[in-house]
Amino acid sequence: MKLNQLIVLVLSLLSAGQSFGAKMAIPADAPASYDAECASCHMAYPPGLLSAKSWENLMGNLGKHFGTDASVDPKMQTEITQWLIKNAATRQKYAEVAPENRITKTSWFIRKHDEVRAEVWKRASVKSPANCGACHTDAAKGSFSESNIKIPAK
Ligand code: HEC
Ligand code: HEC
Incomplete structure (x- = not known):
């Protein structure tokens, strides 16, 4: 295999393995109404x-x-x-x-x-699985990668 073929292979393996949650940002063309109407009770998903x-x-x-x-x-x-x-x-x-x-x-x-135990979802600072930002510290930026998770102690 030639070097450039190898590089292509490695790059494609890397992107295939890249986790879904790493980047899930809100697209920049979001209408202002989305933030105004859909982010007051919970985060803008x-x-x-x-x-x-x-x-x-x-x-x-x-x-x-x-x-x-x-x-x-x-x-x-x-x-x-x-x-x-x-x-x-x-x-x-x-x-x-x-x-x-x-x-x-x-x-x-x-x-x-x-792997999240039932008791963790019920902690006062979590309350609901829908409360992504309780554990995913960069959820508001649309990042759910494993390196940005901090489960609150209570
Ligand atoms: C008046 C408050 C309020 C507003 C405004 C609101 N939501 Fe919600 N939404 C809720 C509540 C309460 C839940 C349930 C949360 C829970 O189970 O913890 C919810 C849940 C959701 C969920 C499901 C979360 C899950 O469990 O996966 C989605 C998706 C969602 N909302 C989208 C929207 C969108 C889109 C808008 C704007 C059109 C919007 N919401 C506006 C109160 C609101
Ligand atoms: C109680 C804490 C908690 C809450 C709340 C929570 N998550 Fe997670 N999330 C985790 C943990 C722990 C993992 C697993 C990380 C691992 O695999 O090591 C995870 C993994 C993920 C992943 C996969 C990440 C990856 O790199 O594969 C995504 C995507 C994700 N969460 C999205 C969400 C979304 C969206 C919400 C809200 C609707 C949410 N999570 C709410 C704790 C939480």
Whole structure:
């Protein structure tokens, strides 16, 4: 094998092995309404964490949003929905239709977190698996890599 072929092989192996969670930033073209309407009760979730179908389902039922009313005006609803769908999860593995439209109910989420004990999710500073930033210190920047995890002691 020639050196340049070897380099290509090594690079492709590296990127294939690169974890999904390392970079999942919010795309720069996010409408201002996303931050304004979808980041007041919890973090602005990166669109790449859910499938297009799941975003569509979630955005179509904002009046009944996990026990609360998160409705927005129709113009914003269309704008946010289109942007979420455009940037939704694409890779087969992550593009499943999520139970209850929850990132935290997808099979990849459950698999990646199978080492987190039940008691940890209930700690006062965590409270819910949906509270990504409690453990992923760079969650707001869309980074979920293993090197940026700190599980709170209580
Ligand atoms: C009035 C508060 C509120 C607003 C505004 C709001 N949400 Fe939520 N959202 C919640 C609550 C409460 C939950 C459930 C959190 C939990 O289980 O810990 C939730 C959960 C979610 C989840 C699932 C998290 C999981 O478990 O994987 C997604 C996705 C989500 N919201 C997206 C959005 C989007 C998109 C918008 C903007 C259109 C939005 N939210 C606006 C309160 C809100
Ligand atoms: C209680 C702490 C905790 C919470 C809350 C939490 N995670 Fe994690 N997360 C972890 C741990 C621990 C791992 C496993 C790291 C490892 O494999 O060593 C992990 C792994 C991941 C990975 C895989 C990282 C990789 O490099 O393979 C992703 C992606 C991820 N989490 C996303 C999320 C998202 C999105 C949320 C919120 C919806 C969330 N996590 C909430 C603790 C948490």
